[in-house]
Amino acid sequence: MGRKLDLDTGTPVWSAYRAPHVQAAPLTRDVACDVLVVGLGISGAMVAEALTAQGLSVIGVDRRGPMCGSTRSTTALVQFEIDEPITSLSGKIGQAKAEQAWRRSRLAVTNLRGRIEQLGIACRPETRSSLFIAGNVLGAGMLREEAQARAAAGLRATYLTALALKEDFGIDRAGAILSDNNLALDPLKLTAGFLRVAARRKARFYAPVEVTRLVHHASDVVAETRQGRTITAGHVVLATGYELMDVAPSDTHSIISTYVIATKPQKASLWPGAAFIWEASDPYLYMRATHDGRVICGGEDEEFQDEDRRDALIPAKTERLAKKLKQLFPQLDTKPDFAWAGSFGSTTTGLPSIGPLPGRPRVFAVQGYGGNGITFSQIASELVATTIAGGRDTDAELFAFGRKDSTA
Template sequence: MWSNSATQPRDLRSGTPVWLKQGRRGGLGTAPDDDLSAEVAIIGGGISGALLADAALSAGRSVLVLDRRGFALGSTAASTALLQFELDLPLTHLIRRIGRERAARAWWRSASAVDALRGRIADLGLRCGFRERHTAYLPGNILDDAGLRAEAEARARIGLRSRHVGREELHALTGIARPGAVWSAGAAEADPVTLTRGLWRSALSRGARLVAPAEVTGIETTARGVTLRLGGGTTVKARHLALATGYELAPLLRPRGYRIISTWAMATRPQPSRLWPSRCLIWEAADPYLYLRSTADGRILVGGEDADFADEATRDRLIPRKIATLRRKLAALLPGVDTEPDFAWAGCFGASATSLPAIGPMPGEDRCFAVLGFGGNGITFSVIAAQIFGRWLLGLADPDRDVFGFGPH
């Protein structure tokens, strides 16, 4: 039995993300009324919850979703939505951590998740700015150019679409003056809020019930099902529960090696004539790292400067300083672009020791499934979580449960 708040309340973001430039968007959920029931209850109205709901509906289950704010208004709105298969931890480093075979499976599953998301978007007819992109992985204090050559070779050996490019080719593709980079195919970009809202509208059209605002104040599990208590006295009964609460962790979810950090991002004014030729996703093998992409209307979206999370007030006070640093780094990388921010925001972010998420049935709670999609591949990990969740509901084992589960990585 869990009491008080089922998850830790947290101010997940501050400022205005570019995806909310037309204002806060609500209207998808209804307030709880009488007692409710469904085969599957999901807590969390972001991208992870939306993809889990899609998987549960595809498995033929009735679905009820609860969120304390509203749908797609938490961490999802703060995402920069670089849909990469590349993990935060280089393949060569992950091999040393967890072994070649498991590291290869983690990277391959991440690559296939981008393809799966593209297919699901097409199946549902969602219009969310999804575009396939290449990525350029630049040298930094984690991997220099020699390290990037070894990284490209390691990826190519397991069949991933990566190769090393030298200074001249990199400059032709990006306008960046660096010794070289790992150039990869198989990434994408999207508007995360429009994508998530499209998934929720699809879920509604297939019979899902979306409830918000709804504060879950207690959870009781038995061998036969799960009972949720909501503020105001409403009760929810379900056969299975999925926690997709992102960085607002449940009290029982404290796996070793996972932590909450702060991150900052900005979007420039539209400048399509100044963008790099390939419009690829760009990031550095550095800590703290820099990453950038373009948007459909020609903005440059820049993020990074991650730091350990202290509290929301400290994170928010750092916004001017962190945005100034991002501007300096952008100007050094791409001289001549306009670095003036049109939007700036801060948010919570998750990190793990291996850059891998924790996804699967909760230890000791056979009726409960949880998603800790920590690391820089949040949306990609959400796709993997939905695949594992759908199989779990059908009583099928996932072939990579040892890589992504709650056991030691």
């Protein structure tokens, strides 16, 4: 029902930190539930927890196993800044919608922080500032305009001149935007935490299970599996990440290949505050630090999803990332302790598609993440849980399938 991708190659840094185990059983009989969640990565975990919080019976399935897809490859910069700046997003969908998308993203990070605390998920959450530094796509002048656009939308943003950036962070660039209250965390511990909370509320997880067909009836949907068993559900949520199922539209969604390195721990050499750093450049560059002082640096994206081509570039991309990191922070030891490549989704606006699938009654999907995967997963869990419960989220149309992404 969808292409199976080799989602990552190499050794992601999160393998250095033990995550709690999440049990998934083989599917040996036909089962039924209120909601079937297809995919047990970050999005599926958040959705499952949100649904069980409402007292719904939930079954989660995955063709590999919990947290075995692209979850382990994410760099987990949980920030509200969408890949598409407000100034350019306004030209694509209109200023009011662009501002509201950014505000909802800001709210999602705040909500996620509170959710982690309320549920007691031990994922090493740390509040971090974020620096959006001048590059070959947005120079100092355009960054200043972007900072003003964010302020007009009610989002705090401080424009830093080249002098201030150098004095405060030791970075030699033409300018930057400084934002506050983003979130650094361990994505595997986060995902395991949500899944384990859902399991305590009697959610059932099965793997490896591959859904091959959805059969629609008046009051439910029957998921047929490659294992020869069926799952009957009142609703189905497709949280399959970058492996799009055939029923989900993909005209605004594309798969790209990205590359990442992580250094040895070196807390004493980090830049002030260990702020997230991302560059207004093409190719894209971003970095963050882990709780123990490793520097994760990624980017060098390529617009293809061929696994063999992607993997063949790992040595050259690893060397290039280490060199760029050294140029920005000469004091760092940039020799990679970990290096990996992964496949990630992007959309034409930088916004995800979340909600009911047109022509597919009772089926929801979460699609298209870019650099804000975990933030958008939080939004998805809010939108989907609210809708299935019979409520209405006022931002649903911003992210809906079939929306009109224009200035009209």
